[in-house]
Amino acid sequence: MTAASDRLELSRLVHRFGLGPKPGEYLQLLASGIPLARSRILARRSDAGLVGVDTQLYPDLGEQPSDPTANTAYWTEVYNQSQTVGTWWMDRMVAADYPFIERMTWFWHGHWSTSISKVQFARAMQVQNDTLRTHALGNFKDMSRAMVQDCALIYWLDGEENVAYSPNENLGREFMELFTLGVGNYTQNDVHQAALGFTGYQVDLNAGTVSFDASQHESKPVSVLGKRQVFDAVSLSDWIVSRPENAKFIARRLWFRFISTTIEPPASLAKVFENRDISVLINTIARNPAMRRPQYSQAKAPVEWFVSACRALRVTPSKLMAAGDLDWLMSSMGQFPFNPPSVGGWPYDEAWLTAAAIPYRMQLATALVKAGNLEPLTSVPKSKMVQAAADWLGVAQWSLRTERALNLAVSDPSQLALLALNAPEYVVNA
Amino acid sequence: MSPCDFNRRQFLKYTGAAGAATMAASLTMDDAAQAATVAPLPVGTPILVIVTLYGGNDGLNTVVPYLDPAYLSNRPDMSLDASEVIPISDSLALNGTMTGFGSLWTANKLAIVLGTSYPNPNLSHFSSMAIWQTGSPAGEVTSGWIGRYLDAYPRDPFRAIGIDSTLPALLAGNERVGSMVPVWGLSIPYGSLKTQLQQLGNTSKQDSALVADGAESISDLFALSSTLTPILASGPPSSDSALAQQLFTVGNMIAANVPTRVYSVSLSGFDTHADELSQQNALVGQLSDAVAGFLTQVGATPRADDVVVMVYSEFGRRVEANAGDGTDHGTSAPVFIAGNRVAGGFYGEQPSLTNLVQGDLAVVTDFRDVYASMLEDVLDTEAPKILDNWPTKLNLITPASS
Numbered sequence: 001m002t003a004a005s006d007r008l009e010l011s012r013l014v015h016r017f018g019l020g021p022k023p024g025e026y027l028q029l030l031a032s033g034i035p036l037a038r039s040r041i042l043a044r045r046s047d048a049g050l051v052g053v054d055t056q057l058y059p060d061l062g063e064q065p066s067d068p069t070a071n072t073a074y075w076t077e078v079y080n081q082s083q084t085v086g087t088w089w090m091d092r093m094v095a096a097d098y099p100f101i102e103r104m105t106w107f108w109h110g111h112w113s114t115s116i117s118k119v120q121f122a123r124a125m126q127v128q129n130d131t132l133r134t135h136a137l138g139n140f141k142d143m144s145r146a147m148v149q150d151c152a153l154i155y156w157l158d159g160e161e162n163v164a165y166s167p168n169e170n171l172g173r174e175f176m177e178l179f180t181l182g183v184g185n186y187t188q189n190d191v192h193q194a195a196l197g198f199t200g201y202q203v204d205l206n207a208g209t210v211s212f213d214a215s216q217h218e219s220k221p222v223s224v225l226g227k228r229q230v231f232d233a234v235s236l237s238d239w240i241v242s243r244p245e246n247a248k249f250i251a252r253r254l255w256f257r258f259i260s261t262t263i264e265p266p267a268s269l270a271k272v273f274e275n276r277d278i279s280v281l282i283n284t285i286a287r288n289p290a291m292r293r294p295q296y297s298q299a300k301a302p303v304e305w306f307v308s309a310c311r312a313l314r315v316t317p318s319k320l321m322a323a324g325d326l327d328w329l330m331s332s333m334g335q336f337p338f339n340p341p342s343v344g345g346w347p348y349d350e351a352w353l354t355a356a357a358i359p360y361r362m363q364l365a366t367a368l369v370k371a372g373n374l375e376p377l378t379s380v381p382k383s384k385m386v387q388a389a390a391d392w393l394g395v396a397q398w399s400l401r402t403e404r405a406l407n408l409a410v411s412d413p414s415q416l417a418l419l420a421l422n423a424p425e426y427v428v429n430a
Numbered sequence: 431m432s433p434c435d436f437n438r439r440q441f442l443k444y445t446g447a448a449g450a451a452t453m454a455a456s457l458t459m460d461d462a463a464q465a466a467t468v469a470p471l472p473v474g475t476p477i478l479v480i481v482t483l484y485g486g487n488d489g490l491n492t493v494v495p496y497l498d499p500a501y502l503s504n505r506p507d508m509s510l511d512a513s514e515v516i517p518i519s520d521s522l523a524l525n526g527t528m529t530g531f532g533s534l535w536t537a538n539k540l541a542i543v544l545g546t547s548y549p550n551p552n553l554s555h556f557s558s559m560a561i562w563q564t565g566s567p568a569g570e571v572t573s574g575w576i577g578r579y580l581d582a583y584p585r586d587p588f589r590a591i592g593i594d595s596t597l598p599a600l601l602a603g604n605e606r607v608g609s610m611v612p613v614w615g616l617s618i619p620y621g622s623l624k625t626q627l628q629q630l631g632n633t634s635k636q637d638s639a640l641v642a643d644g645a646e647s648i649s650d651l652f653a654l655s656s657t658l659t660p661i662l663a664s665g666p667p668s669s670d671s672a673l674a675q676q677l678f679t680v681g682n683m684i685a686a687n688v689p690t691r692v693y694s695v696s697l698s699g700f701d702t703h704a705d706e707l708s709q710q711n712a713l714v715g716q717l718s719d720a721v722a723g724f725l726t727q728v729g730a731t732p733r734a735d736d737v738v739v740m741v742y743s744e745f746g747r748r749v750e751a752n753a754g755d756g757t758d759h760g761t762s763a764p765v766f767i768a769g770n771r772v773a774g775g776f777y778g779e780q781p782s783l784t785n786l787v788q789g790d791l792a793v794v795t796d797f798r799d800v801y802a803s804m805l806e807d808v809l810d811t812e813a814p815k816i817l818d819n820w821p822t823k824l825n826l827i828t829p830a831s832s
Binding site for chain 2: 162342
């Protein structure tokens with residue numbers, strides 16, 4: 001008999017650091033013991049699951065044509081790509097045998113929150129996505145350098161309009177507030193001066209590329225956080241990221257999204273991030289004793305719920321339904337990749353647990369169960385089906401309430417699966 | 431009377447019993463608490479509709495100091511001239527797209543609270559919106575101000591309803607939360623699946639706080655759906671703006687006497703750092719059309735005098751335009767209060783465009799004076815209890831005539 005705390009810890013490892021178990025994976029990992037299971041989940045290996053998955057960027061659509069008919073077709077294609085690109089990424093999240101890197105990329109997408117609603121061009125979002133994946137477990141200094149030169153981010157925060165003779169504060173402010181330091185660790189003057197440091201970057205939105213226009217860049221020294229020099233985006237990013245507040249801020253952001261939105265991390269956590277090594281930080285977080293304590297539950301965001309359900313049911317998102325329908329259903333729950341509501345990223349925990357989301361979740365779950373593989377349930381006798389559902393989905397333990405409800409459905413595995421996917425213990429990662 | 435009026439008959443249908451006497455014996459405590467709340471809201475009970483504008487609406491291009499030389503010189507390519515505004519005093523005018531608000535002003539049903547913010551305004555979207563939604567500039571409070579209003583009552587999924595999929599901070603109390611409903615209403619499954627899903631909404635002693643919230647959302651769905659599904663069956667006109675759709679949905683619930691005291695709706699897109707003029711004109715035009723249309727909709731019901739609409743954003747914007755013909759984050763801005771019982775006119779005064787405080791507009795009115803008025807004069811609640819002993823309020827709601 002496995003200890004309940006092992007089941008809980010593993011449930012958190014597979015859902016928060018992976019993207020939910022594939023069929024059979026939860027029990028296999030449980031049998032291997034937590035230390036080995038954790039290493040397996042946090043491992044980065046060449047991923048056989050990704051063979052055959054489309055990871056190519058969409059082609060550059062070029063400048064918009066002047067011919068009216070061609071122009072209409074061009075913008076139709078821009079729109080179609082903006083609907084399919086979310087599924088392009090989710091296919092990858094679902095297919096991966098080692099989803100940790102996708103999970104981290106997903107975290108960073110919410111951190112450097114950029115929305116296609118303004119950027120429009122899917123390719124620019126894919127370029128950013130590749131950048132985030134490249135650095136997802138690397139050094140935050142390198143990630144930040146790459147992001148201040150990222151086309152989608154610059155355009156999203158009006159960097160395009162940020163010129164030396166009249167700086168636009170959007171990027172400078174959000175860079176310090178939301179991406180690197182946290183509110184309260186800079187002054188309004190720092191915002192203004194940082195904006196000057198970020199001047200002169202121009203984007204080619206359809207290509208997803210950035211160029212530097214020295215004539216629009218502030219060539220005089222500016223003063224940011226007590227340091228006065230001529231900055232460009234890279235040197236400014238390096239300076240801000242070198243501040244001790246950055247270590248504390250990033251450590252807290254990861255803790256917030258992986259462990260708890262209400263209980264603070266230990267003060268020592270920022271110390272392990274002194275070198276800005278993301279891999280060291282996240283590995284430390286994954287080993288924190290909080291992982292075994294009941295009070296550290298977290299609600300799954302809709303994408304996390306959907307991807308984990310797809311993985312369990314062996315469903316490929318792009319094959320489940322039309323891209324526009326999937327976009328609509330998930331957006332109705334409040335979340336679709338590449339379309340966060342603001343630069344602050346997505347809400348969390350109880351904000352997701354609304355009556356409004358349930359009918360859409362039920363609709364998605366119905367489609368998933370119809371398209372999916374229910375063998376983990378159909379291969380066991382009815383008397384064992386409810387427990388098999390927990391093992392299959394990576395749920396630590398059903399409550400008596402849920403057990404009762406699921407027991408009413410053992411004669412119909414599809415219905416049992418539909419209920420299990422909507423059970424509070426699956427919607428929330430206990 | 432509309433066919434989807436929600437009345438006592440519906441109440442009995444919701445509880446699913448043939449006779450009230452036999453029913454009472456079979457109700458659990460939770461059921462009884464819920465069922466008791468599903469009585470229709472008596473006509474004459476005030477209702478607050480909160481409109482949140484996300485992104486920081488530019489107050490100066492909404493209530494426009496269109497004759498002020500400083501306005502024109504600070505915004506050479508993004509100021510509105512006399513032909514593009516609706517004058518409402520000898521110095522101020524509404525953005526010309528806001529014809530609906532213009533009519534409300536003329537009818538004396540629109541209060542404009544000028545220069546509203548809080549001490550030492552925060553220029554971060556998220557910090558400032560958190561301050562407005564918690565009602566606490568001190569920043570120590572995490573619960574929403576309407577959430578704290580809900581905390582004072584037994585659990586009741588109807589008391590405050592937001593139109594969206596995710597819960598905004600203002601509706602999250604320490605103990606209670608508002609319910610969220612999409613504009614298309616809430617559907618529940620049929621047959622055995624319905625019964626089994628409903629069971630998943632029961633509470634369990636084994637639940638963590640969040641798992642309990644998850645279960646509660648399921649039981650809320652069932653409680654809300656039986657009442658709201660017939661009321662929201664038709665849905666809003668698809669040609670309407672997102673805000674108009676939300677308010678249309680609220681209007682249908684109000685007309686059907688749904689027992690809700692607070693509704694929350696929102697409009698996004700106000701973070702106009704670049705190319706502001708056309709975007710912001712369109713947005714405040716949508717706001718004005720949607721609110722005016724909504725007040726016309728409820729104006730045709732017996733609840734015409736019950737409804738008060740409050741419109742706010744997390745901050746206004748900088749006086750001076752930037753090179754991208756946009757504006758960066760600013761401080762104070764007007765708050766709008768509209769409705770039949772609103773004493774129309776200006777409250778506070780327009781902050782100077784030349785005597786700036788740290789480069790931004792001064793704060794003339796504290797938003798807690800507005801909230802206190804909404805709590806005391808619309809929601810019949812003692813404001814100091816909700817607003818950390820905040821002592822003052824504006825008098826902008828006239829007592830009910832009856």
